[in-house]
Amino acid sequence: MSRHILLTTNCEYGQANVVLALAYELATRPGVKVAIASFAALDKRVTQLQTQLRDAGHESSDISFHLLPGRGHIEAVGMTRLDTPHGPGVKQALHSFRYAPSMLLPWTETEYMEQLRTIEGIIHKFEPEVVVVEWFHRAGQDVCKKLGLKFFVITPNSPKDLIGFRQPWAAGLWKFPAYVLAVSCSPLLLFDDTSINRLSSGYTYPLRWSKLIPNMFINLMLILGIRLSPVVHKADRMRKIYNEAIPPILVDPEIQYLCPSTPALDFPVVIPDNIILCGPLVMPTASIQTVDPELTAWLDLAPTVLVNLGSHVTFDCSAIREFASGFRPLLQSHPNIQILWKLRPEGDVQEALDKHIESDVDIQGRVQIVHWLQSEPFAILQHPNIICSVHHGGANSFFEAVSAGVPQVVLPVWYDTYDYATRAEWLGIGLWGSHSSAPQAEASEFGEALLRVAGSGADGFRAQAKNLAESCRTRYTGRVRAADEILGL
Incomplete structure (x- = not known):
């Protein structure tokens, strides 16, 4: 009897590459069937993955693609490669925050609800034993929580992105440069399990004393900006309508998080037991x-x-x-x-x-x-x-x-x-x-x-x-x- 594993992800390569690497490995295991649910832009990559499996002597049908409706994440946010670059420092970091609220959940209520219904339909048809959700794919996590499914969260980034503000003595606020800290500050998103990350100060580590106050200022301004954002309040309302019974929390101790890092590759952070350091999640490649x-x-x-x-x-x-x-x-x-x-x-x-x-x-x-x-x-x-x-x-x-x-x-x-x-x-x-x-x-x-x-x-x-x-x-x-x-x- 085959084992079914469902992976849900955004379609952007920066987020999806670790999912594709994992999907390939799972599909090489005997008796494992893998389904990948994502937006249209990822369909071609999954087809390439099927070809790689076939060339390596495996069954290409062990991986299937399931289309999610609507726009991909970055398309919905409205980011372009021309207006996204920014320099380091306080002014540039604050300017880069203009996309932060919409990064959390950029879709309209109609679009998001359709995603949720589609994922539910895939789950009922595929009947996965376990679901693996890319950490910025909020819809996949919301569905798993509502249906009470066993699931992992997988991220392409370091564990500090998840646990930056869970460090002793609030070290995430002052110890680490303000560019990758997991923080989000709306009533429902403040303690959610995939919060906003990727901030932009560019300060060195260890942080210099002269940068301590500017670093804290950048973090606090992000918190304030997200707390007051109408985009975030809209996201809160949508998620509450769908799944009011499940309290959102920062890092759920009942859920395991797969990270491509190792203790030797990260800054000194305290890592809880449910953060699994796997090492670089890299696709196999032909020579x-x-x-x-x-x-x-x-x-x-x-x-x-x-x-x-x-x-x-x-x-x-x-x-x-x-x-x-x-x-x-x-x-x-x-x-x-x-x-x-x-x-x-x-x-x-x-x-x-x-x-x-x-x-x-x-x-x-x-x-x-x-x-x-x-x-x-x-x-x-x-x-x-x-x-x-x-x-x-x-x-x-x-x-x-x-x-x-x-x-x-x-x-x-x-x-x-x-x-x-x-x-x-x-x-x-x-x-x-x-x-x-x-x-x-x-x-x-x-x-x-x-x-x-x-x-x-x-x-x-x-x-x-x-x-x-x-x-x-x-x-x-x-x-x-x-x-x-x-x-x-």
């Missing part, structure tokens, strides 16, 4: 030799820096110039190093690339620009010649580099990306490459960080990155450990 032999041959030539800031980070001519100038110190002092840059030119960016990359004798031929990576980034990171990952600080990018044992230069652009830039420095596995210029990158600052992390004096970064990766391979096995926890419930 780069199989998927892209041409790129493999190029990587085989020399030590390589991978620059991949994701599809949501935009580049204009000025940014191209700063990056090109930032590459130069490393390439001039290390003639054996090359750079692989994933970049999709838009507008007049191609002209800037021709001017600053193709015609520069110090760079020409040693920077390969690709519009798209045929292989998954994690497969490329596993090539032995990759010596540094330059990324924007997304949780998935951070944990993939950790799992591959590759040092990092982080160029944060918004919200929790500042957390992962600071975390890389705190852990000794990389540097924040734009302290004074974020959310942009300035050539000399970026170039200095790149030289330190990828140059000849980078042995300390490399050794620490390898040590953390080894702990992920042996004890904190990511999707394997998460699947074991679910199937052992």
Whole structure:
């Protein structure tokens, strides 16, 4: 008799990637059927997952996709990649909060109720033994609570996001920089189990005494802003209509939370027993030799820096110039190093690339620009010649580099990306490459960080990155450990 596991998630890759990694692992286990409920944008990714299963010798039908009605989360919020970037500091952090209330529950009452009814219908038809809900997918949690189902919550972020304000002596308010703290302050959402996170101060850790009061001010302003938000009050009313009997609480001790972190990867926080540290939840990937032999041959030539800031980070001519100038110190002092840059030119960016990359004798031929990576980034990171990952600080990018044992230069652009830039420095596995210029990158600052992390004096970064990766391979096995926890419930 097969075991049925339902996973519900938002469709954005930053949230859904850990769900897809877990779904793949579950579907490889004998007798397990997996259903994924999400919005239309994720359908293609599930189809790709079915292909991966089939190529690996498993039954592709062991994973099925179930469509949720309406708009995806970020589409409903109204965020765009052009107006989302912000710098660090009090003013910029407060400005970034404009999206915070609607991030909690951005849909209209009609849209949300239709989601709830659809999930109930999927549950009645699929009859799951256990449900796993992505932590920002509030509808999945509401349905599970109403129906009294056994369920896990899975998050792509660190445990501090969940338990920041449950630390002794209210440490979440003053000890940790105000960019990733789980807090929400409406009557119903104040103690809910997936509260607002990803704040944006960009302060360093440990927090300097001079930043203590500004840090507390940022946190308190967020609390006040959410408490007074009509958007949040609307969300409260919708949820109360649906499930008034279930009292919302911050982190339910009866529910287990799956996090892609380990004790060695987080700031010093007290972690309760129901927070399960699994290690990086990374998708399995086909080898780069199989998927892209041409790129493999190029990587085989020399030590390589991978620059991949994701599809949501935009580049204009000025940014191209700063990056090109930032590459130069490393390439001039290390003639054996090359750079692989994933970049999709838009507008007049191609002209800037021709001017600053193709015609520069110090760079020409040693920077390969690709519009798209045929292989998954994690497969490329596993090539032995990759010596540094330059990324924007997304949780998935951070944990993939950790799992591959590759040092990092982080160029944060918004919200929790500042957390992962600071975390890389705190852990000794990389540097924040734009302290004074974020959310942009300035050539000399970026170039200095790149030289330190990828140059000849980078042995300390490399050794620490390898040590953390080894702990992920042996004890904190990511999707394997998460699947074991679910199937052992």
